[in-house]
Amino acid sequence: MKKTVLICGFLILVLLCGNLVAATSALPGGVLRWMAYNTRSTRVTYLAHLAEELPDIHMQYDHVPVDHFTVTLSVQLLSGKGPDLIEGGGETRLLASMDRLLDLTDEPFLGQYRYAGLAPFSVDGRVYAVPLQSWFEGIYYNKAIFAEHGLAPPATFDEWIELHKKLREAGVKPQTMGAQSWASLMKQSIGIVNNEFYARPENAGFDAAFDRGEAKLAEAWLPAVTLWSRMIDEGCLTPDMLDYSDEQALMEFASGEAAMWESGPWSIGEILRINPHIQLGMFPFPTVEGSTGWLVGGPGSALSINVDSPNMEAALRVLEATATQEAQLALIADNMGEPYLEGMQVDFGPVYAGCADAFALEQVYAPWTAAWTFGNPIVEAYGKALQEVLAGSKTVEEALAEADAVNAHMRAALEAIE
């Protein structure tokens, strides 16, 4: 009997301690918990700037890998233990639809931003996040290899395919790709979709219709993705790339074993670390007609506030402090990207000179982050299906239909809470 009492007492003590810890772990006022899918290393200068500007606010920066970010964040928010500040991206519309984010529409600092940066984080005309900076992805190329074989960046899609052939004939691997990750194929195909579909004014309303479940990728995108699939048919992308990781592809490109690789500014540090003497350039995805090509990208991560945050005022002060040129320059110091602050432009440097026209024309777009509520699961299904297209076991039409099916599934999941 005594033992039973002892064991029960011990269990009650454990439970009480658990509650005590939970109760005392609530953050005191002025201390902000920040959850982000970007690593702290990409925010060091910016966080130091905030610490200087807001010395009374202590911030705790929690990095959650992007694969688990949406679910981890949603679970924390629903259980009432969510972070005060959320540095997310594609899930902003979803969380806003679930009434989990603070409506920022009437905050004065929103006036500092261009509409292009706010639109992806708006639902029914209300704004729920402010953009930190843009991201973009194009085709890196090794200028020395191109020069050695008398080649120039392609002006058209056909020239791009020809370029692959010429490099192959010269004994150079034209393009490498870490296609073990579904994201690489997905982004490259959407680069061509940007050129041949989104560039046309008549398709401006497509994403909104798709998001409402009223339009399908399998119909609208089919011609553009079929065009891109020539990259596979012509041997520019090969099935052996399906077991290449991004790291292997980066290594192959950086060491000069491949002439082209699709990526963005976040890779440049590692490329230069491996090969400090590499002569780098980047060009946008070439169009059929030869007009200025598009890049894949858009507003990257954005800051939003948990609607249940006990530190709302401090969180708003962080957003206010972010809407300044100094804060934006601090962001750029760790990660190259275009700021969305009115009147602020940055020089991306000589590596990205080939993309200057695309930047000037604002031809940078990624529909899944810019406009789709369920962007991440849809592009994952699409990217995995494209791996099967590269392997030869699926058609482009089937791949697009799979993405449509995920959109339908996820919409069904959301409909009940709307």
Place this chain on the structure above:
Amino acid sequence: MLLMALPAFIGFMTFFITPAVMSFGYSVTNWSVYRPEPSYVGLKNFQTLFSDAQALAAIEHSIRYALIMTVVQNTLAIFLAVLLNKKLMMANVLKTIFFLPAVLSILVVGYLFKFIMTSAPSGMLNSAIGAFGGAPVNWLGDPNLALYSVLATQVWQWTGWAMVIYIANLKSIDASLYEAARIDGAGPMQVFGRVTLPLLYPATSFNVLMSLIGGLKMFDAVYAMTRGGPGYASETIMTTMISTGFKAGRNAYACAFAVVFFVVVFTMSKAVTFVLNKWEAAIT
């Protein structure tokens, strides 16, 4: 005495039985991270699951993987055990070598073989094939090969472990039975078929069940080597369940997957146990 088992019982109930029962309950709801208050939807999740080609492919991959793993691993392990149970000069060294992979983490083995099997120029396996004049093979990027490439690494890792159990069983077989068989004129194959194999029943029943269940719940090696790809070619029940639950947030659907997984494991284990019991009855 019963009180001594109470802490373990509480732990078992809290961390195993209760979540398992809750999974069954949630599988008939529409619970997701987007819908925190679940409501009853009957068998809708199961209908969706059985009409989802990728989910069915993942179940099929798991079953195929587990069956092949069980047959190949146990056949090789019995062969090695019988061979190394003889009085060979290097027997103990060889036993150690064959057992060594089992002490490594599955993830470590997965990443190691990913490096060995890559079709990049640094791939050791393709370099070896090339040295003998063969053409490179896309071990992990070919949808028809990827699952078998993962399987091969797991056979390599666990055959030695199964072999040790078979050897322990072989040591317990009375030598006089072999002597009697030889006096009766039995050849080596007859001795193996009529004496060794039937008396290996205890080790076989354990190893077969372990490799079957281990194969069905395969996750880590697939995650390390192919991430379920290319496409969905090497997705298993566990990789799909984890991706559905923890990445897409479709919790109830993932619970339905868990229920199907339970049924698959239970049915296959029962079928194997039934066959093994029949075998036991025949030899006793």
